[in-house]
Amino acid sequence: MKARVLSIVLALVLLLSLAGCGSKAPAPTQAPSAQEQPAAEAPAAPAEPKILRLAESFAYASLDAHKDWNGWYTSIYGLTETLFKVGDDLSVEPLLADKAETSEDGLTWTITLDPNAAFSNGKALTAEMVVRNLQRVGEVNARFADVKDYVITAVDERTLTITTPVLYPTLITDKLTNSAFGIMDLDCEDLDNAPVCTGPFQVKTFEPEGTVEMAKNENYWNGEVKLDGVIFYYMNDDESKLMAMQSGEIDGYSSVTAAAKEIYSLEPDRYVLTVIPGTRLQFYVLNQNRLSANVRKAIDLTVDNDAIAAFLGGTVSPAVGPFGASAPYGQVTKPAVDADAARAAIEADGYALNADGYYEKDGQVLTVEICFYYARSLDTIALLLEQQFKAVGIKAVLTGVEDADSTYRVTGEYDMALYCMIADQAGDPYFGINALFRQNSNWALGGFHSDECEALINELESEPDADRRAELANQIVQMAIDDDAFGFIGLFNKTSVAAPGVVNIGENSPFDFYGVSAESDMP
Amino acid sequence: MKKYIGKRLLHLVGILIALSFLTFLLMYLAPGDAATKKLNAQGIAVSQEVLEQVRTEMGLDRPFLVQYGDWALKVLRGDLGNSYKDGVSVAAKLGKALGYTVELAFGSLLLSLVIALPLAILTALKQDSLLDYLLRFLSFIGNSLPNFLISVLLMYFFCVKARLLPVVAERSLKGLLLPSAALSIPMIGRFLRQFRAEILEQMSRSYVSGAASRGVKRRYILYRNVLHNASITILTIVGLQIGTLMGGSVVIETIFRWPGLGKLAMDAITARDYPVIQGFVLLTASFYVLVNLLTDIAYHWIDPRVRPE
Numbered sequence: 001m002k003a004r005v006l007s008i009v010l011a012l013v014l015l016l017s018l019a020g021c022g023s024k025a026p027a028p029t030q031a032p033s034a035q036e037q038p039a040a041e042a043p044a045a046p047a048e049p050k051i052l053r054l055a056e057s058f059a060y061a062s063l064d065a066h067k068d069w070n071g072w073y074t075s076i077y078g079l080t081e082t083l084f085k086v087g088d089d090l091s092v093e094p095l096l097a098d099k100a101e102t103s104e105d106g107l108t109w110t111i112t113l114d115p116n117a118a119f120s121n122g123k124a125l126t127a128e129m130v131v132r133n134l135q136r137v138g139e140v141n142a143r144f145a146d147v148k149d150y151v152i153t154a155v156d157e158r159t160l161t162i163t164t165p166v167l168y169p170t171l172i173t174d175k176l177t178n179s180a181f182g183i184m185d186l187d188c189e190d191l192d193n194a195p196v197c198t199g200p201f202q203v204k205t206f207e208p209e210g211t212v213e214m215a216k217n218e219n220y221w222n223g224e225v226k227l228d229g230v231i232f233y234y235m236n237d238d239e240s241k242l243m244a245m246q247s248g249e250i251d252g253y254s255s256v257t258a259a260a261k262e263i264y265s266l267e268p269d270r271y272v273l274t275v276i277p278g279t280r281l282q283f284y285v286l287n288q289n290r291l292s293a294n295v296r297k298a299i300d301l302t303v304d305n306d307a308i309a310a311f312l313g314g315t316v317s318p319a320v321g322p323f324g325a326s327a328p329y330g331q332v333t334k335p336a337v338d339a340d341a342a343r344a345a346i347e348a349d350g351y352a353l354n355a356d357g358y359y360e361k362d363g364q365v366l367t368v369e370i371c372f373y374y375a376r377s378l379d380t381i382a383l384l385l386e387q388q389f390k391a392v393g394i395k396a397v398l399t400g401v402e403d404a405d406s407t408y409r410v411t412g413e414y415d416m417a418l419y420c421m422i423a424d425q426a427g428d429p430y431f432g433i434n435a436l437f438r439q440n441s442n443w444a445l446g447g448f449h450s451d452e453c454e455a456l457i458n459e460l461e462s463e464p465d466a467d468r469r470a471e472l473a474n475q476i477v478q479m480a481i482d483d484d485a486f487g488f489i490g491l492f493n494k495t496s497v498a499a500p501g502v503v504n505i506g507e508n509s510p511f512d513f514y515g516v517s518a519e520s521d522m523p
Numbered sequence: 524m525k526k527y528i529g530k531r532l533l534h535l536v537g538i539l540i541a542l543s544f545l546t547f548l549l550m551y552l553a554p555g556d557a558a559t560k561k562l563n564a565q566g567i568a569v570s571q572e573v574l575e576q577v578r579t580e581m582g583l584d585r586p587f588l589v590q591y592g593d594w595a596l597k598v599l600r601g602d603l604g605n606s607y608k609d610g611v612s613v614a615a616k617l618g619k620a621l622g623y624t625v626e627l628a629f630g631s632l633l634l635s636l637v638i639a640l641p642l643a644i645l646t647a648l649k650q651d652s653l654l655d656y657l658l659r660f661l662s663f664i665g666n667s668l669p670n671f672l673i674s675v676l677l678m679y680f681f682c683v684k685a686r687l688l689p690v691v692a693e694r695s696l697k698g699l700l701l702p703s704a705a706l707s708i709p710m711i712g713r714f715l716r717q718f719r720a721e722i723l724e725q726m727s728r729s730y731v732s733g734a735a736s737r738g739v740k741r742r743y744i745l746y747r748n749v750l751h752n753a754s755i756t757i758l759t760i761v762g763l764q765i766g767t768l769m770g771g772s773v774v775i776e777t778i779f780r781w782p783g784l785g786k787l788a789m790d791a792i793t794a795r796d797y798p799v800i801q802g803f804v805l806l807t808a809s810f811y812v813l814v815n816l817l818t819d820i821a822y823h824w825i826d827p828r829v830r831p832e
Contacts, residue, residue: 053691061608061609062609068561068609142576142580143562143569208611210782233691233780235691237778239671240678240690240779243675247683247686247689249690403559405555405559405563406555406556406559407554442571
């Protein structure tokens, strides 16, 4: 009996396979592409809804903009808006707010809301709701716990005041443009899955950590929304995105890889590539506790940012300082690559070339340990640096880790540390400077310290005048460069691809957290 | 048999305790923690002060044994905890991913069996023929191709060139086809060689030549005796494969947007999301042990002479 049952099972498997081999395959059910669709013979049908399909590399479990990094994506989805936004030219522009004014002592900000601002459910945006939103961010997001120390008060329907305990000239760029401060209707029942917000789109369907479908906000307060909807597919594999683009299943995405960029550039009629300088910085820190001033100088004279950028296929632009060269606070200089000067600096330390072509002193080869982690092309950069160092006689030892934030960055055990971070969060230099050059910064273990620099950073922290801020920032960064403490390799370009006619999907913003808007459109 | 099953289930408890402790220890010793990963997620560094505060809130500053004990006690109460990454219940996350993994595992297994078993019989019957050499050669290739390459090639030909299937597949039979095929190709290669070897082994036994000399039809010997006797080995191979498949396949799940257990585990490891990692380990270890137990029981069912010990 059992043998019979088993034989039947095996026979069924065989039968299935024979059926698969023998039967004629059904005609393919290929959906015709837009270009292939037959000309309409029937009476003119109503216009197809304009639904844009985009791919995103990350997806979160909640749409609550205030928690974690969700706001980054609710902003990209066109769901949430902030009081102010950073324009494509890095200038701060009012969005839900009309204007902001500071008190004479600089501690109190008075924010006036746009009189037309409203949620997608038609409810007007009030100062009281904004106050509740700002306070909630301080409570639910550890990155903004300092907001709990602010006194935030609704003065009337459209006006609120924010009083900070200390002078805080970058309140708007640090907080009020930050996507975590996206405004939601806090009376809405399901902030995680279907928050009601003010953006040009509203949630249609939301699959946690999956596909998000947005529908046009018919009540959008800030003009007509051109698209009927947007679908964001969660795709974090680069090859899949490339093939989805090639098969016409998506209309665009950003963070295009160098390999994909090359493929797209071969067919300019089918793919529109947009490359703009971004704000994600690749840099290195030279450990002053382990490397002499001359060796650090030699390294800085050796690192060829142009060659690295060229190798990375246009995904990065060579950097001089931590900020884009077009920003007023990005006006710094560094010495040109000079192998002879690098060798002279090493020889000034008493090193001589050995038979292997490396510098050596007292029987010790000049060796530099380069620490890096496997992301943001830092592993490739480490390999390129190894070659560049070899050319001038420095031996490089590469140490790759998975997580820099728990290894070399916090132990200080490196000669040269590679890292990547967003240095310019929202059109102001303070965040980057504070993170890099402060006495107690993340990179303090690299040994860079200057009282003069610290004083300038303190001044920058409370300086309200933009021109003076830029001047201070340039002085601070120049000091770090001149001290051969830091080297700035490249700024990632924001590379986006879109089908022809697809416009305004965030491709012109240097920031990753802006996406679709009312102006987004497709053919 | 009941005693045997009870004993095996008792072993499972021991295995789960040892595995969960070891995994927790390894994650604890690995550089980085959930707080760092969560706060630095988008390349914007936070201050050490904020980091320490979040570590305290998450309980990551407590000694290892306290953290493990706390987790274990919750599990004993039936609570796998919440994800450090996004606060979602671990049980809900595992449940959702498990559904995808079961579909993919059984889809690929079925596809592999449907192709590999008849080919194994064919190659065994036509041993050392051109067809046998060709299929064995192809099985080598299928077995040695990396998953990502198979996936990308399948996607390119079926989605981009032929436009038969979508790249952006949703959870449907159509969406399951390519990931199942990608997972099946190396499996078919392995199955084909292993099944063929076992069938040949059985065919070389004297009972086959004896039956043939008595005039029993070849087809009858093959289906009634050879396949029956080879089934224990086949079952072992398939059982082991099911256990492996239930752990998910990170590469295939990532490429085909199939959010199964493999991708969930990989994301959790990257984020140092201990509760999810622990939940994953408990689930997959249980599956592995249970599938093996079922395989052992099936041996006895197929051949009562085989007694589980």
